Amino acid sequence: MxxxxxxxxxxxxxxxxxxxxxxxxxxxxxPSPRTHIDINDRAARAALAARLRVTEEQLRKTVRLVGTRVRTIEAHHQA
Structure with a gap:
């Protein structure tokens, strides 16, 4: 240095x-904020839930199942 x-x-x-x-x-x-969601951030949670057309509670359950990576969450809801 x-x-x-x-x-x-x-x-x-x-x-x-x-x-x-x-x-x-x-x-x-x-983790990069663009690749992962902070599930405790109300605005981020609401925005992603609206984009996926799910409730915030459904989003929370998904995060518990698959983690915080946005692409994985999207894939889970598309299946």
Whole structure:
């Protein structure tokens, strides 16, 4: 990491680098909002339910069965 040596004292450099790697790992684990639905987000849930022409309760049950990936949810309702 360029610049860390100048900004962080030598005894704290390792911790700074570890924090940066942890932040990157956490960001990589988050699903893309375009591919997955946050079932707890009322607006997202209502929009997807309307698009699929199902009730929000049906959508919740589907998410419990197949997960939060939008394409999988759509495929489940088309079958």
């Amino acid at each position: 360029i610049g860390v040596e100048r900004l962080v004292p030598p005894h704290q450099q390792r911790r700074a680098v570890e924090r940066d790697h942890t932040a990157m790992d956490t960001a990589q684990l988050q």
